Amino acid sequence: MVVHPTMPKNNGRQEPRLDTLQSIELAEGVEIHLRMAGPYVRVLAYLLDLLIRGGVSIGVGLLLLLAGTILGFNVAMGLNMLLSFFLMFFYYVFFEAGKRGASPGKRMMGLRVVDTSGAPISFGQSFVRNMLRFADGMPIPFYGFGLLSTLMTRRFQRLGDLLANTVVVYDRLPNLHMAALPPVLESRAPGVPLTREEQAALAGFRERGGMWSEARRIELADHASDLSGATGVTGMTRLLGMAHWLGEKH
Amino acid sequence: MQGKEFEEKNAQRWAAYEQTLDALEKRAQGVDVSGLPSMFREICTDLALARHRMYGMPMNERLNTLVIRGHKIIHRRAGGTWEKLLRFMAVDFPVAVRAEWRLLLVATLTFVLPMLGVALAGFYWPDFSWVEVVLGPEMMGSLDNMYGSSDRQIANLRAEYGSNFMMFCHYIMNNIGIDFRIYAGGILACLGSLFFLFYNGIYFGAVIAYIHVACSTEAFYTFVAGHSSFELIAMVIAGMAGLRIGLGLLNPGRKTLRRSLMDAGRRSLPLIFGAALMTFVAAGIEGFWSAQDLPPMVKYATGITLWVLVIFYLAFAGRRAGGRSRAA
Numbered sequence: 001m002v003v004h005p006t007m008p009k010n011n012g013r014q015e016p017r018l019d020t021l022q023s024i025e026l027a028e029g030v031e032i033h034l035r036m037a038g039p040y041v042r043v044l045a046y047l048l049d050l051l052i053r054g055g056v057s058i059g060v061g062l063l064l065l066l067a068g069t070i071l072g073f074n075v076a077m078g079l080n081m082l083l084s085f086f087l088m089f090f091y092y093v094f095f096e097a098g099k100r101g102a103s104p105g106k107r108m109m110g111l112r113v114v115d116t117s118g119a120p121i122s123f124g125q126s127f128v129r130n131m132l133r134f135a136d137g138m139p140i141p142f143y144g145f146g147l148l149s150t151l152m153t154r155r156f157q158r159l160g161d162l163l164a165n166t167v168v169v170y171d172r173l174p175n176l177h178m179a180a181l182p183p184v185l186e187s188r189a190p191g192v193p194l195t196r197e198e199q200a201a202l203a204g205f206r207e208r209g210g211m212w213s214e215a216r217r218i219e220l221a222d223h224a225s226d227l228s229g230a231t232g233v234t235g236m237t238r239l240l241g242m243a244h245w246l247g248e249k250h
Numbered sequence: 251m252q253g254k255e256f257e258e259k260n261a262q263r264w265a266a267y268e269q270t271l272d273a274l275e276k277r278a279q280g281v282d283v284s285g286l287p288s289m290f291r292e293i294c295t296d297l298a299l300a301r302h303r304m305y306g307m308p309m310n311e312r313l314n315t316l317v318i319r320g321h322k323i324i325h326r327r328a329g330g331t332w333e334k335l336l337r338f339m340a341v342d343f344p345v346a347v348r349a350e351w352r353l354l355l356v357a358t359l360t361f362v363l364p365m366l367g368v369a370l371a372g373f374y375w376p377d378f379s380w381v382e383v384v385l386g387p388e389m390m391g392s393l394d395n396m397y398g399s400s401d402r403q404i405a406n407l408r409a410e411y412g413s414n415f416m417m418f419c420h421y422i423m424n425n426i427g428i429d430f431r432i433y434a435g436g437i438l439a440c441l442g443s444l445f446f447l448f449y450n451g452i453y454f455g456a457v458i459a460y461i462h463v464a465c466s467t468e469a470f471y472t473f474v475a476g477h478s479s480f481e482l483i484a485m486v487i488a489g490m491a492g493l494r495i496g497l498g499l500l501n502p503g504r505k506t507l508r509r510s511l512m513d514a515g516r517r518s519l520p521l522i523f524g525a526a527l528m529t530f531v532a533a534g535i536e537g538f539w540s541a542q543d544l545p546p547m548v549k550y551a552t553g554i555t556l557w558v559l560v561i562f563y564l565a566f567a568g569r570r571a572g573g574r575s576r577a578a
Binding site for chain 2: 026028029030031032033034071072073074075077078079081082084085088089099118119120124127128131132133134135138145159162163164165178199200203204207208246247
């Protein structure tokens with residue numbers, strides 16, 4: 001039996017997917033794909049932000065020390081406290097609620113925070129997700145709860161993301177290094193009907209295959225040995241044949 | 251090469267759409283947006299077609315990005331910040347506090363009971379070893395410094411130029427920071443919020459006990475009278491906000507956990523915003539008013555008035571307007 005891909009199954013739970021793309025249906029009736037950002041790239045963005053905040057704190061602190069000779073030492077110290085308060089609590093809130101939807105560190109890593117519907121986030125959402133950093137960050141300094149929650153949720157959401165209903169996504173078009181393999185000689189029909197997602201995966205395999213070494217191609221093709229009915233070079237050639245067949249048909 | 255044909259046929263339209271987006275994203279003035287919605291719908295159709303016909307990843311990705319960018323522009327949120335802020339203070343915040351009166355009760359008791367307990371124990375058994383354990387010698391020293399006798403110690407401490415402003419900033423950083431930590435701690439199954447409230451209750455109780463035995467009560471109460479209402483009530487409300495998100499985790503009811511957490515986050519927002527605003531006001535009072543060298547009666551009268559006003563505000567503000575918005 002062929003199950004239509006949009007038909008709800010398993011009480012509305014989604015089937016495990018082949019990739020980490022999240023499709024979201026817009027009011028206009030089309031689906032967009034958001035690329036979820038995993039913990040690794042987010043840790044890098046966090047470290048960048050930490051550096052920036054540290055730099056601003058030291059730089060402006062020194063300037064205030066100079067200004068203190070004019071304004072008075074107490075006033076300068078007060079302003080310095082306000083600065084650390086804002087850097088600690090509102091740095092992320094304002095940047096992520098802003099036009100670009102990302103803190104400077106996230107922007108450098110090409111990330112952005114959006115609502116799970118793909119829309120920009122509100123100030124309130126930004127506030128909630130960033131206040132929860134203090135819970136996500138525990139036990140200090142390992143971001144233990146945040147990491148755990150990120151790994152346990154389908155969309156890599158930490159606790160703050162879950163409460164604010166937000167996700168971190170790649171904002172820029174990913175750098176698509178593509179090199180298609182030359183078409184194979186033998187076009188071959190797959191033995192079973194394939195879902196659209198599976199068809200797209202086969203087409204993608206052929207489109208990107210030129211980037212990888214032969215050994216890597218075979219390694220990847222072996223994951224689909226159930227479909228090709230063979231491993232090694234034979235399996236890979238058969239898969240490419242199927243990709244070719246699918247491409248011809250359309 | 252059907253994909254190529256498709257791209258060539260539509261290239262002009264896509265370029266026009268992309269140009270409009272570029273201009274809008276740079277906040278350019280005078281951009282003609284009348285065609286944007288229809289261009290957006292067309293590009294949505296193009297994406298659906300390209301994906302269905304499997305024109306390959308580069309085109310899909312490009313169209314996907316174009317649709318996302320248009321979606322962001324079209325569904326941008328409108329402003330009206332000041333009006334919203336005013337409505338928040340006049341209606342939404344007190345309404346939210348009253349709607350969560352059970353949490354208000356729990357949070358208040360978690361703070362007040364240990365405070366009273368420790369303070370009363372301090373009056374009846376003035377044995378200082380345990381007060382010392384709670385406060386530590388450093389804190390006891392600084393309490394002596396501020397409230398040790400009734401001859402205007404605090405006013406003298408603040409005589410230096412700019413020290414009022416510095417203390418104002420210090421209270422913002424410290425007290426609003428505490429509110430935010432109490433709030434975030436709530437996600438740990440409410441335990442974080444309850445712990446902070448309970449701990450602060452014990453600490454304040456110990457301070458009161460120490461003041462009554464070893465310092466000038468007049469110096470202490472004239473100082474705290476003004477800002478205590480805003481500061482303490484705000485702390486309790488921050489606790490409520492924390493409990494709200496904790497309950498979202500502990501008690502999802504018939505919702506999925508994801509949905510329950512989302513709703514809890516949304517419902518906790520007015521509470522923690524309000525708490526932060528109130529603590530900000532408290533910092534202003536504590537920085538610029540509480541240390542003024544004025545007759546004790548003036549200080550007490552102001553303090554009592556503010557307590558009554560805050561309680562009336564939370565109990566009655568926005569009752570009619572809140573009811574209207576529910577009915578609508």
